[in-house]
Amino acid sequence: MTMTMTTFTRNRLGKILTTPDSTLLKVLGVREGKNFTLKVMQPFGGPVIVEIDNRKIAISRAIADDIAVVEC
Amino acid sequence: MSCHEISKKIDPDAKYKILLMGNPNVGKSVVFSKYTGIEAITANYPGTTVSYSVGNIFHDNTKAALIDVPGTYSLEVTSEAEEIAREMLDSGADSIIAVLDATNLERNLNLALEILEYNIPTVFLLNMVDVAERKGITVDVKELRNLLGAPVIPGIAVLGRGLNRLIENTYRSIDQKPQYPKLTQAEKWEKAKEIAKSVQKKEDISENRTKNFWEKLDDLTVSPWPGLPIAIGIMVSAMGLIVGGGKAIRSVLLLPLFNGYYVPFMEGLVSRFVEPGLLYNILVGELGFLIKGIEWPIALVLPYVFFFYIVLSFLEDSGFMPRLGILVDGLMQKIGLQGGSIIPIFLGYGCAVPAILGTRAATSEKERKIISTIVPLAVPCVSQLGALIVLLGDYSFTLVLAVLVISFLVMIIAGKILDKVIPGKVNPIIIEVPNLLQPNLQALLRKVRMRLKHFILEAELPMILAIGFAALMFETGALIRFGEIISPLVVNWLGLPQEASIVLILGIVRRELAVLPLMDMGLGIQQLMVGASVAMFYMPCVAVFGVLAKEFSFRFALKIAFLTTSVALLIGGIVNQVFNLFALLGVA
Numbered sequence: 205m206t207m208t209m210t211t212f213t214r215n216r217l218g219k220i221l222t223t224p225d226s227t228l229l230k231v232l233g234v235r236e237g238k239n240f241t242l243k244v245m246q247p248f249g250g251p252v253i254v255e256i257d258n259r260k261i262a263i264s265r266a267i268a269d270d271i272a273v274v275e276c
Numbered sequence: 277m278s279c280h281e282i283s284k285k286i287d288p289d290a291k292y293k294i295l296l297m298g299n300p301n302v303g304k305s306v307v308f309s310k311y312t313g314i315e316a317i318t319a320n321y322p323g324t325t326v327s328y329s330v331g332n333i334f335h336d337n338t339k340a341a342l343i344d345v346p347g348t349y350s351l352e353v354t355s356e357a358e359e360i361a362r363e364m365l366d367s368g369a370d371s372i373i374a375v376l377d378a379t380n381l382e383r384n385l386n387l388a389l390e391i392l393e394y395n396i397p398t399v400f401l402l403n404m405v406d407v408a409e410r411k412g413i414t415v416d417v418k419e420l421r422n423l424l425g426a427p428v429i430p431g432i433a434v435l436g437r438g439l440n441r442l443i444e445n446t447y448r449s450i451d452q453k454p455q456y457p458k459l460t461q462a463e464k465w466e467k468a469k470e471i472a473k474s475v476q477k478k479e480d481i482s483e484n485r486t487k488n489f490w491e492k493l494d495d496l497t498v499s500p501w502p503g504l505p506i507a508i509g510i511m512v513s514a515m516g517l518i519v520g521g522g523k524a525i526r527s528v529l530l531l532p533l534f535n536g537y538y539v540p541f542m543e544g545l546v547s548r549f550v551e552p553g554l555l556y557n558i559l560v561g562e563l564g565f566l567i568k569g570i571e572w573p574i575a576l577v578l579p580y581v582f583f584f585y586i587v588l589s590f591l592e593d594s595g596f597m598p599r600l601g602i603l604v605d606g607l608m609q610k611i612g613l614q615g616g617s618i619i620p621i622f623l624g625y626g627c628a629v630p631a632i633l634g635t636r637a638a639t640s641e642k643e644r645k646i647i648s649t650i651v652p653l654a655v656p657c658v659s660q661l662g663a664l665i666v667l668l669g670d671y672s673f674t675l676v677l678a679v680l681v682i683s684f685l686v687m688i689i690a691g692k693i694l695d696k697v698i699p700g701k702v703n704p705i706i707i708e709v710p711n712l713l714q715p716n717l718q719a720l721l722r723k724v725r726m727r728l729k730h731f732i733l734e735a736e737l738p739m740i741l742a743i744g745f746a747a748l749m750f751e752t753g754a755l756i757r758f759g760e761i762i763s764p765l766v767v768n769w770l771g772l773p774q775e776a777s778i779v780l781i782l783g784i785v786r787r788e789l790a791v792l793p794l795m796d797m798g799l800g801i802q803q804l805m806v807g808a809s810v811a812m813f814y815m816p817c818v819a820v821f822g823v824l825a826k827e828f829s830f831r832f833a834l835k836i837a838f839l840t841t842s843v844a845l846l847i848g849g850i851v852n853q854v855f856n857l858f859a860l861l862g863v864a
Contacts, residue, residue, distance in 0.1 A: 226706070227349075227350060227352045227354050228349070228354055228639070228706050229706060230350075230465070231349035231350045231386065231387075232349065232706065232708055233383055234706075243498065243499075244498055244499045246500060246602060246603065246605060246606060247500050248607060249605075249606045249609060250500075250602065250604075250605040250606035250615070251602055251605050251615065251704075251705050253498050253602065253709065257380065257382065258379070258380075258411065259709075260498060260708070260709035261706070261707070261708055261709065262498075262598075262601075262602045262605070262705055262706070262707050262708075262709055263706050264605070264614070264704030264705045264706060265704075266704050267704055267706065
């Protein structure tokens with residue numbers, strides 16, 4: 205089932221389907237086909253923290269909302 | 277006019293020009309320092325080097341200019357720092373040293389492929405092979421060399437390992453004329469992925485190994501619980517260390533030395549050659565610059581600066597700063613910023629110059645402008661903070677806290693207004709969270725020593741000149757006349773004694789000078805608070821004005837000077853009137 209990165213279950217392995225067009229996202233490994241785990245959602249509209257290739261990346265919630273993912 | 281001026285000129289004797297490039301936070305500046313002996317500021321998060329620096333390197337009796345280029349994830353420009361990197365490449369070079377992070381090969385390889393397309397001879401340093409091994413990652417260097425078609429040297433830059441071979445290979449590569457195929461961006465990602473896959477062996481060691489203290493902390497500090505309490509704990513202890521440690525060194529060591537030995541010695545020395553009178557007073561009198569010029573920066577402010585630098589360097593090297601950014605992102609959005617902005621703002625508590633330069637890593641002009649306005653306005657630099665602690669802390673520490681609370685309020689209000697006034701939009705947070713690392717003690721002490729040296733060199737000369745000028749005005753009576761002119765402002769609106777007008781002049785030179793002269797005026801609690809508030813928001817010092825003009829425009833710098841001065845006088849007056857009101861109510 206397709207969902208967005210912000211509605212994904214924590215600590216479960218997921219796969220990225222589509223992302224907004226952003227160079228910064230791409231270079232940090234947030235690209236189509238990449239596996240990730242959602243680690244934390246920060247409160248007060250703060251970012252989500254995902255782990256991709258053993259690296260933690262913080263992504264603003266507004267952007268994470270536009271990232272379609274699927275469970276592996 | 278920078279706090280950390282490093283040469284930007286290429287030595288005309290240098291035969292070659294070598295660029296040092298790579299992703300952010302892969303250790304380029306470490307390599308640069310090892311080769312050139314120039315100490316560049318390094319830290320454990322992306323974006324420490326936002327401007328390039330040039331140093332000389334010798335090999336085979338030939339001099340080459342080595343240029344430390346700001347780190348970039350790719351050559352597609354998203355920030356000012358990346359634009360600088362792109363320009364450096366476009367202007368050409370004899371060779372490139374590209375640093376790759378062995379723990380994160382795929383992403384690094386994408387930039388590697390982009391660099392190779394320029395057809396400049398390139399040699400790769402596969403850095404941090406030790407960290408990679410600890411994570412169970414091994415890289416087949418020979419295979420990587422074949423696939424990239426360029427030399428790859430494995431090494432550990434912080435320990436200097438691999439650096440001799442690296443420079444040998446770099447010099448040897450210079451006359452080659454490589455031809456690499458041009459690929460589309462998508463092809464490059466695909467190729468990077470393939471290369472990473474075929475040269476990297478990952479062994480899953482996470483299960484059969486217990487995590488050490490820093491690795492456990494790594495996970496804990498990114499979650500709001502217990503990350504937020506930990507962050508608050510760290511900030512409170514940092515403040516305690518700076519205030520307590522600074523005061524201890526000042527009162528136990530420096531002041532006794534200063535008053536017991538230095539002052540009598542100087543007075544004795546000067547009285548041998550100079551008759552009592554104007555000159556004598558300017559040298560060693562009440563505002564004598566041989567006395568105050570040493571007492572203020574060295575005996576009073578330096579101890580706080582020392583402890584601040586320890587805290588700052590620790591937070592930088594551990595990788596804690598970006599974590600703080602993540603935790604406060606939600607709150608920062610409310611004032612038009614994003615969590616990552618916390619790093620330049622925090623640097624501003626050291627000095628506004630590197631803070632403003634640091635905004636080059638920001639991805640929008642609006643964010644740069646908001647930070648570059650807030651920092652000179654409401655973030656006290658370390659010398660000023662030290663001076664405020666000296667002025668108020670001896671009375672009561674609550675006063676220091678009160679002034680800091682006022683500064684936070686102003687920061688929030690200013691952020692809100694600037695967010696509305698400055699057109700454009702701030703890009704939401706996307707940052708890499710570096711691994712939390714135990715800071716290396718030697719590297720940390722070296723950094724503290726280097727910053728202290730800068731502080732003393734940069735503080736002393738303007739300080740002595742400014743105090744000399746003040747002494748002259750004081751002794752000749754010019755100060756009294758100036759005080760009379762602006763008396764309505766200083767005496768009526770701010771409720772300060774007329775002689776306090778001196779801080780409005782001296783504060784232009786250095787920010788602690790907007791505070792320290794108030795010390796010997798016998799002020800009461802109300803006047804202390806007013807004086808401290810004015811100083812807190814008063815106009816940027818000359819160095820900061822210079823960097824604002826250079827980074828933005830002279831107009832922008834003038835606007836900031838006008839804004840800060842108005843806010844300073846406004847808030848100072850409000851504090852004064854509030855105290856008056858309370859006094860009135862108390863009487864009634």
